[in-house]
Amino acid sequence: MVERGLQDARTLVTGALRGIGLATAVRLVAEGAQVLVTDLSPPDDPLVGQVLGRLGPAATYLPLDVTAEADWERARGWVESRWGSLDVLVNNAGTDLVGPVDQLDLAAWHRLMRVNVDSVFLGVRSFTAALAAGGAGRRGGASVINVASIMGLVGFAETSAYNTSKGAVRLFSKAVAIEFAQAGKPIRVNSIHPGFVETPLLHVGMQRWVDQGKAARAQDLLDGIAAMTPVKRLAQPEEIAAAIAFLASTDASYLTGSELVVDGGWTAQ
Numbered sequence: 149m150v151e152r153g154l155q156d157a158r159t160l161v162t163g164a165l166r167g168i169g170l171a172t173a174v175r176l177v178a179e180g181a182q183v184l185v186t187d188l189s190p191p192d193d194p195l196v197g198q199v200l201g202r203l204g205p206a207a208t209y210l211p212l213d214v215t216a217e218a219d220w221e222r223a224r225g226w227v228e229s230r231w232g233s234l235d236v237l238v239n240n241a242g243t244d245l246v247g248p249v250d251q252l253d254l255a256a257w258h259r260l261m262r263v264n265v266d267s268v269f270l271g272v273r274s275f276t277a278a279l280a281a282g283g284a285g286r287r288g289g290a291s292v293i294n295v296a297s298i299m300g301l302v303g304f305a306e307t308s309a310y311n312t313s314k315g316a317v318r319l320f321s322k323a324v325a326i327e328f329a330q331a332g333k334p335i336r337v338n339s340i341h342p343g344f345v346e347t348p349l350l351h352v353g354m355q356r357w358v359d360q361g362k363a364a365r366a367q368d369l370l371d372g373i374a375a376m377t378p379v380k381r382l383a384q385p386e387e388i389a390a391a392i393a394f395l396a397s398t399d400a401s402y403l404t405g406s407e408l409v410v411d412g413g414w415t416a417q
Contacts, residue, residue: 153398155180158231162186163241167347171385175393177206186212214241214267220274233281236396239268240295244353245309264313268294279335288401289334293392294321296339298411325405336404338395343411344373345383378413
């Protein structure tokens with residue numbers, strides 16, 4: 149078996165109770181990593197118990213509101229006191245907002261930016277020192293993976309808020325990657341840009357379109373998206389998790405400031 153540098157790697161994943169975040173936690177544990185699973189749910193939520201039961205002893209749960217600076221400081225304290233350093237940070241938590249630009253609510257816009265953009269900044273800022281410590285003894289250094297979207301690369305009608313947030317994640321990742329490299333900090337930073345993925349968030353988004361009268365059924369919208377994708381299907385969360393695991397691994401030791409697009413050919417059209 150090829151050594152990918154994930155055995156005993158200390159990792160933190162946000163938004164990890166469902167969707168891409170959960171699939172990523174499962175994949176990282178399978179490759180030997182220790183995973184700090186974070187999400188909004190309280191520890192006594194039955195879903196937390198189900199996820200930890202699935203992941204086994206390599207996983208621990210910590211509630212984390214990614215928009216709250218105090219929560220990030222608490223997570224940093226947990227990592228420093230128990231692990232001493234961090235090898236991999238996956239900023240995955242996110243939300244969406246759809247609608248014509250002239251009908252968007254400013255408070256909703258600000259909330260989206262807090263969840264999708266501020267959280268990435270807070271995560272990187274909070275763990276820069278811990279990641280540098282973890283990366284010092286690791287080929288290619290520590291790894292930060294910021295989950296963006298193809299909507300951070302191309303525009304879509306009535307998703308201007310989401311497009312803006314994911315575009316910001318893309319350029320933030322590039323800027324910080326250069327900053328760390330030039331400063332000699334052993335931390336790689338990359339963004340990953342999934343296409344349309346079969347997740348709860350996608351279904352919520354499709355239902356919002358239905359509620360706005362864009363279609364009769366959410367499934368009709370999903371079928372239409374699949375038909376417009378060159379490979380004629382949606383992605384599964386496990387396929388995005390595999391790409392995240394690659395970026396986290398030492399196989400990606402020369403990758404920093406890059407954007408990994410996993411979209412079934414959507415943006416190649």
